Ligand SMILES: Nc1ncnc2c1ncn2[C@@H]1O[C@H](COP(=O)(O)OP(=O)(O)OP(=O)(O)O)[C@@H](O)[C@H]1O
């Protein structure tokens with residue numbers, strides 16, 4: 001069975017209005033069609049008035065009209081109120097919701113530390129209007145919706161894999177390859193258009209000092225190669241760029257630079273064996289070709305589950321031949337796709353998962369809690385999750401010699417349990 005074994009249902013935290021986010025650098029993927037390994041990630045964060053580095057990252061739910069995007073959004077963001085109905089262009093303004101990232105380690109740590117509360121990591125999901133052929137030229141709901149995609153950090157592309165004559169398909173039949181081609185082509189056209197405009201500006205060469213000139217040249221060279229890749233039908237993320245070039249083109253927030261997970265939306269009857277559905281197999285093949293992730297899910301079932309009292313959910317899933325909801329898996333994969341890592345703080349007051357980008361140093365990770373922690377950083381008392389569990393507590397880890405005192409160059413590892421020493 002494909003990716004349908006996952007953790008419990010995740011309660012949503014809040015339901016927020018849309019606000020724009022920063023776009024980040026490029027991501028690279030492993031060959032696997034199911035798991036996504038991120039090797040590099042741009043370094044740009046925003047600081048809030050509380051002095052905290054904001055790690056709010058957004059995943060946009062994208063696809064043709066009427067394929068199940070809002071249904072999926074409402075299931076993921078359990079108290080989501082996006083209108084989902086059987087007609088194309090049901091969604092016009094994007095809906096945004098924050099979702100907790102499931103992590104069984106949190107409860108283990110919290111039990112050991114006898115914490116009063118548990119605070120999971122979170123990511124934002126954005127339900128975007130349906131895209132149609134010609135969107136980049138203003139068809140359907142047009143360019144405005146491409147601009148909503150520009151604001152997200154990763155794309156979840158919902159692909160209809162369920163047959164149902166009562167649910168209108170904008171092209172008349174269920175055909176994942178054609179649907180994926182339509183979406184990809186619109187993203188490619190939009191990027192080409194943007195690159196062309198930018199190249200015109202760059203030709204005027206307005207850079208004053210030598211540093212800006214160097215940056216413009218790097219941008220030009222990167223854009224020429226990206227343009228060629230797009231003309232060959234390949235996404236911008238397939239082009240190998242130096243860190244300097246990545247930095248130089250980052251401001252364009254190119255749509256095809258964003259990492260993608262394909263969400264194969266299947267019928268209830270296919271949930272137990274999604275791979276028996278030819279459409280899912282087709283999406284799987286394409287996901288491998290595009291070096292992207294794939295998660296089969298039934299948006300309809302997930303949304304029905306959220307309507308049921310929690311004690312009845314297990315029984316309903318059991319009747320469909322599966323053990324657990326697919327949402328936890330989707331959320332975790334999205335978290336990984338965004339290149340995010342988790343470290344923990346754990347004590348009597350709370351056990352909390354903190355989100356960092358892979359490669360962040362101990363002071364940078366401390367800055368996610370508060371900028372004072374970064375400025376006055378002295379050292380980080382650190383123990384791996386496994387060692388913490390073996391020792392039962394930080395004090396136990398110290399006694400057993402498992403607690404390390406890490407300095408400012410330490411690269412925080414996934415699952416580290418940390419206590420920062422700082423001076424302000
Ligand atoms: N897996 C599924 N099986 C059967 N029906 C489904 C499934 N997923 C979604 N639907 C149905 O498809 C219809 C369209 O769903 P929804 O409104 O979520 O689509 P959308 O992609 O958000 O559309 P729009 O682009 O118009 O906003 C709804 O009637 C929904 O119940």
Ligand SMILES: [Mg+2]
Nearest residue numbers: 069070090091
């Ligand atoms: Mg919708």
